[in-house]
Amino acid sequence: MQAQMLEGGFAEAPRDAAIAFRAAMRAMAMPGTIETLIGAAGPAPLSPAASVLLLTLCDPDTPIHLAGAHDAQEVREWITFHTGAPFVAADQAMxxxxxxxxxxxxxxxAIGSAEYPDRAATLIVEMPALAAQGACLSGPGIEAEAHLTVPDIAFSQANARLYPLGLDMFLTHGNRVAALPRSTQVR
Structure with a gap:
């Protein structure tokens, strides 16, 4: 079991994290863009993309909530070993x-507050598929329009109406990631 916790992290942490951070921020800045994230692979059911995001964005000051099958002992141990991120209830999660x-x-x-909209949670949604098709996206970072598989169009529309409050989302599948910021209009 101890060996499993040690496996799956970045080979060259500073370099790999910097590359992954740029890819994740490109995805967030240009909704509908699908990026590839490589360099880490946590235990199932973590996708490689979700594994890379966790290693890149989480640290001991980043509370995380695990839901469903992802709330597994092996996943918790892997995240603890590689990031030190504390596990919390949904309402306390970053x-x-x-x-x-x-x-x-x-x-x-948390969706943030008028004084601190940046204190909203970011969801990392493991998707059954991720493609540049489906819902039509518009808004900041999108020249005309983009298309993306989204988990729930009605929720995404309601979330955008809360802007500048609301939830940001990373959508992952395999080694691919896309982002759906709260400022994105979905139809």
Whole structure:
């Protein structure tokens, strides 16, 4: 069991994390863009992309909530060993990880406040598929329009109406990631 915790991290942590951070920020800055994240692979059911995001964005000061099948002992041990991130309830999380269904109810996550909109949670949603098709996206970072598989169009529309409050989302599948910031209009 100890060997499993040690495996799956970055080979060259500073370099790999910097590359992954740039890719994640490109995805967030240009909604609908699908980026590839490589360099880490946590235990199942973590996708490689979700593994890389966790290693890149989480540290001992980053509370994380695990939902559904992702709330497994092996996943907790891997995250603890590689990031030191504390595990918390949904309402205290800066990041929450799981399938769309497992992350429900979505009203339980922090959406920020008028004074501190940046204190909203970011969901890392493990998707059954991720493609540049489906919902039509518009808004900041999108020249005309983009298309992306999103987990729930109605939720995404309601979330955008809360802007500047609301939830940001990273959508992951395999080694691919896309982002759906709260400022993105979805139809």
């Amino acid at each position: 990041f929450a990880l799981g399938s769309w269904e497992a992350l429900a109810p979505y009203q339980g996550y």
